[in-house]
Amino acid sequence: MADSQAERPPETAPEDLGLTDETVRAVEIALDSGRVDEVEDLIEDLHPADMADLLESVSREERALLLEIVGSALDPDVLTYLDSALRDEVAEKLGPRETAQILKRLESDDALEFFEDLSEELRVQILARVPVTIRRLLQEGLEYPEESAGRLMQREVVVVPAIWSVGDTIDYMRQHKKQMPQDFYDLYVVDPRYKPIGKLPLSRVLRNKRPVKIVDIMQQDLNPIPVGMDQAEIAYLFKQYSLLSAPVVDPAGRLVGVITVDDVVHIVEEEAEDDLLKMGGVSETDLYSAAWETTRSRSTWLLVNLGTAVLASLVIGLFEATIQQIVALAVLMPIVASMGGNAGTQTVTVAVRALALKELSGKTARRFVWKELMVGLANGFLFAVPVGAVTWLWFQQPLLGGVIAAAMVVNMLSAGLFGTLIPLGLEKLKIDPAVASGVFLTTVTDVVGFFAFLGLAAVILF
Incomplete structure (x- = not known):
């Protein structure tokens, strides 16, 4: 027993797994110094996944040098681990001939996954340099819809x-x-x-x-x-x-x-x-794309958020006279909106996950809506009492404490309700709930929170 334990290889510590920062720095220094032999020694035993991480970690210029050193000797599996935003750049640097040679050594599903991310110009050049059988598989694969089984499947079947x-x-x-x-x-x-x-x-x-x-x-x-x-x-x-x-x-x-x-x-x-x-309104290419491209891609999402912010501001504008008479209202408004927004985000997160796992349908959905309503109401009262008390002591106005407490309950209740109804409604409309729920929910909780707080203040305090 002791002998068998002595012969057992030592377990690898988790920190020793994967590409280390030291290796990346050593490769960068060797590339900058032009020490090709040292670079080859450093990357010789890297797993394809770690080699892909290395290509993603270095700068564009260093990446070009590294690919020039490796060339057609690059392990084909590296392409399958490579970030999709870099595949076109890597294929362009390797050239269509070497890329075609590497693709020939990949299984059909991995070859298509890499090939579909390339530019049209590179695709044409590569197709001209691969065998007819592989060319046909790649062309047929691209005819299937994106993110479908036809794009994902492996043709080699026993x-x-x-x-x-x-x-x-x-x-x-x-x-x-x-x-x-x-x-x-x-x-x-x-x-x-x-x-x-x-x-x-x-x-x-x-x-x-x-x-x-x-x-x-x-x-x-x-x-x-x-x-x-x-x-x-x-x-x-x-x-x-x-x-x-x-x-x-x-x-x-x-x-x-x-x-x-x-x-x-x-x-x-x-x-x-x-x-x-x-x-978040961003794309996977943001890490590697130019500043102007990233700015342009994010502007649309920010424009949507601007529209919802304007809507909330219009609600505040309806009570401008009320706010001018009691400045404390302006100080307290963010509390109501923020609590409702956070509570709604919690509900939306659970709802979106449940929809993705197909756990919300029929009676289950109705039970979920009812439960979140109860949770919103309970949390509303739970936080309304201390917030109302602190407001009373802070501004020496008991009625103001009652107003913010009531508004807190209303907004937390609406957060629970709309945090469930918005993703369920978007799912029915065939719109991805993970994409649009946040914007709609933020608008609802801001509008309801401001309207409830300022509306109650206008009625009760004046």
């Missing part, structure tokens, strides 16, 4: 007929190992019309004896994915049924590809990143 035995299947895989995907988990059983009728995990093949018929041990619960299905729906299917892979079928039901769990991991990351960026 397919066996139902009449084969385990022995036939093993012999086939050994004899055609060069045509096999680099990594795969399942084999698919098809009928004479090439329609999938079963799935066979590799583990099940290995556990059975050679004479056993494939049809007797295959799984029939396939969960086939239509070629036009959106990637968000695909991610939901994989999560719901704990899939490692799923077949992709064309409108006639014929097998055309397969989607694996590693593709879904990228989908989940991409969807989460996309929603986060859209909520």
Whole structure:
């Protein structure tokens, strides 16, 4: 026992994983000094994901030098890890000939993922330099809608007929190992019309004896994915049924590809990143694009926010005379609006997540709306009492304390209500709730908060 423990390799500490700042600095210094051999030594053992991070970390000039040193020896998998905003720049620096050589060594789904992010000019040049079979796969892939199963699927699938035995299947895989995907988990059983009728995990093949018929041990619960299905729906299917892979079928039901769990991991990351960026009105290219391009892309979103701010200001303008008579109202207004906005944001966050996971429908949605109303009302009273008391002591006006307390309850209640109704309504209208909910909610809580506070003040204090 002691000997086996002594022979066990030491565990790698988490801080030793991935690309370190020291490596990046060492590569930058070596590039600036023109020490090519040192650069090659530093990047020789880097994982493709870490090499992609290195390309993203260095400056544009250093990136060009690094690609010039690596050239066609670049590991093809680096392209799959590379940020989409940099793919066109990297392909342009490598040149169409070397890029084509690298794409030939990638599996079909990874090649298409990289290829679709390139400019039209680069695509044409690369297509002229790849074999006909790869050219056809890339061109066919681009014909499918963006973010659909057709864009995501891997064309290399291990397919066996139902009449084969385990022995036939093993012999086939050994004899055609060069045509096999680099990594795969399942084999698919098809009928004479090439329609999938079963799935066979590799583990099940290995556990059975050679004479056993494939049809007797295959799984029939396939969960086939239509070629036009959106990637968000695909991610939901994989999560719901704990899939490692799923077949992709064309409108006639014929097998055309397969989607694996590693593709879904990228989908989940991409969807989460996309929603986060859209909520802030920015894009994934902002990190690498020029200042003017970033300014132009963000201006539209800021214009929308300006419009909502003007609407809230118009509500304040209706009570201008009231504010002039009691200056304390101007001091206290932000408290009501801010509390309502934060409470609504909490509700919207839960609602958007639940909608993305398909957990809000029918009675569940009604229960959620009712619950958030109760939460908003409870939090309204919970914070209304101390805020009202502090206002009373601060300005020595008990009625003013009562006004802000009542306005707090009203706005927190509206935040709970509209924090649920806005994302649910946007979902019904086929508008992404993650994108638009924040703007509408901020407008509602500001308008309701200002109107409730100033309106009550105008009625009660005068």
